[in-house]
Amino acid sequence: MNEGPILFCGDPHGGVRGSLQYIIEAARDTQASAVILLGDIEPARPLHEELGPILDRVWWIPGNHDSDSDDVWRRVATPEMAARNLHGRVVTLPDSGLRIAGLGGVFRESVWHPSPASARGGVPAFRTRAAHAKATPRQDRWEGGHHRKHCGSIYPDEVDHLAELRADVLVTHEAPGYHPNGFDILDVLAQSLGVKVAVHGHQHDRLDSSTKWEAQGFKSFGVGLRGITAISVDGVDTVVRPGELDEAREDRGLAS
Template identity: 45%
Template sequence: MIFFCGDVHGQFGHIITAVKQHRPDAVVLLGDLQAPQPLETVLAEILDLTEVWYIHGNHDTDGTRDYCNLWDSGMSDRNLHGRVVEIAGVRVAGLGGIFRGHIWMPPAHPIYSSPEHYLQHCGKANQWRGGLPRKQRSSIFYVDYQALTHERADVLVTHEAPSCHPWGFSALDRLGQALHIKKSFHGHQHDSLDYRDHDARLGFQAYGVALRAIMDENGNHIVVGE
């Protein structure tokens, strides 16, 4: 069984408790972790009990601490962004971050299709660590989205929501359809709406996981959240 965890914003106690109680095969965090220490330190109590995977959210690039405790952590290789990984027998595709208007805001065409394209125009003074400005490291670039459309997966995890959410994006509907997924899980919106009326149109079951909530892979609430 896989648990999908909504935005935690620095509070991980409910995940640790749920893992100790239920012993899932894996947990996937849906962005906005904002870990107060390196992620392997925060989750040290459960790393021998389950696999931990994640995607990043927009707030994971708010500050240097947020960024470093994720991307520079000993678990940086557990970021699912832009790839498909088999987790507990399930092929899971990940797309972290959010759409930003000055990078790409679907349905409009991308302004900058890739990080390299953006770096050609942002100015060297705006670079961070010799590359993208920190904030833009949680922007969705078309090149990462497009690469995933050539993959196949059972589940898609995103920070942004598909179009079944009032603030969602049909671009994520199309991504799920291209991947031939059966289910998708997202965070970001801090709510858990009933999407069942949209399943036939989407071609897959979509679930929003609320703030500090936990769902299993069948859409059952393990922790209702806030």
């Protein structure tokens, strides 16, 4: 049984020349029990090939840029990686027994932007992928009958389904409400799941949200651009690899 740390990897965006070798090296150096990619992976090769040496420890959620093109999505969402996709479900990690809930993608106005200040006032255009696919002109449909771009979008029924489950950790691409660009609905989701920790990517920073933890009811962490952080279910975090923009953005701060 591998009792090593769980590594959370912020938006790789393909790394240097599309390589994810730095993730493999971090997993080996720390003897990680699990490696969770927080979206916007954009690998140069099919993901199962890029992370082949540690594939048995890898889990992932999609980001918005992972569905920017047909080629990128096919490299990320390979058949070999389907069972490793955490989006819209809860998975129990085999070594630690921790329950990880995943919600990839972003909120888009053309699907659902939950803010009351949005153009639709928070009302979804489509509640499900199936309803969206049905409304999509045939010439715009991709494999599976829907628009490929929206493989990186969040639908209300996916959030509703997760809210009925229980988990220890929630991983999302979008940030929860503590972040200046985050969403309160993800706080509600985390609370419904009963998680102790929520981890996100997308914002390319790791702002200190500790002043918000008590009110939230869970500890929240961002992982920066190509950063890697080991985080325990008790919310103890160790930066394994700083995000490339962490230092430049640390002065943004948060309101107390």
